Amino acid sequence: MLVVLCASLLAVSCRNSAEEARTSLSLKIEDGEGSRTIMPSQTLLDVQQYSITGSGPLGAVFGPVLSTDSVVSIKDLAVGKWTITAKALNAQNNELAEGEGTFTISKGENEATIVLDDMTGTGTLQLNFKWSSDICTETEICILIKVEDSKGNVITKTREISKSVESATVVMNLDAGCHVLNVQVQDSSGNIGIGATDAVRIVANTRSTGTIELKGSKPSDPSSGSNGTSLSIDNRIGTPMNFYIDYFPKNLSKGKFTTLNACYTNLPIGVTEKDLTYQWYRDGVLMSPASADNISFMADEGVHRYDVIVKSSKEGTLCGASLNLNVSN
Structure with missing residues (x-):
């Protein structure tokens, strides 16, 4: 900002x-x-x-x-x-x-x-989690939350809960500014297979609320991709930066080479393509340290969430987008 x-x-x-x-x-x-x-x-x-x-x-x-x-x-x-x-x-x-x-x-x-350039004060982040009881075979799940601000400071929080309740709410107090939120889910055996990554904006004395749906890896038919665009805002003159994820080929199948592209509909005044860096995540886990507007991989069977976090050299321009890919055999 x-x-x-x-x-x-x-x-x-x-x-x-x-x-x-x-x-x-x-x-x-x-x-x-x-x-x-x-x-x-x-x-x-x-x-x-x-x-x-x-x-x-x-x-x-x-x-x-x-x-x-x-x-x-x-x-x-x-x-x-x-x-x-x-x-x-x-x-x-x-x-x-x-x-x-x-x-x-x-x-x-x-x-x-x-x-x-100093975003002052503290605000509240409320995360509402939802999932189905077949998210895993264990009876308990553990939600691991990590929030990192623009200076690299990290706050973590853990929530253990019975999977049968199918929902949970976590509230955190954070400094005003832009943050990267990373969520991962473990079962009682410590296995991680579900996660998400989002961009977060905190305003002083204000609550920011987001809902994250946790999905297991069990595939369903037909094979599909669904855009879950999660991004933008906070432009002082009201012009948002909007990104979404596109993918090809559209006919998804296990073992087929797949490419994701981060696409924008507009950029704020003063921000150009060369100012942008990208981080790609699969189920909340960083896929590659490389920074590019696209990433390619071999598709795995099941439902997976892919997130991209987009940053520029200007404070306050953090944003992100997400895509759920459902791949069957």
């Missing part, structure tokens, strides 16, 4: 001391891009207003100045060094991002930039 504030400062008077000299400050706000999969409602990701505060020479302060416009005029500022903080707020006044800069304001025109 990136927001740039370009500050243009104009002196309106000239006096002998920093305490007496005053200027006006004009802030131009430009929105950046962002994206995600499991998330709050779109309205809670939209910026409704900006809050700007500052502290300057001899204890001078201003704000908070609130504005829904892209240009904010702040008058009667003392000439000297100022530290200015800007925050982006949603409709519930929860912080989406903030940034800070220190500038020396002098007589005449001044230019300054503040980058809002």
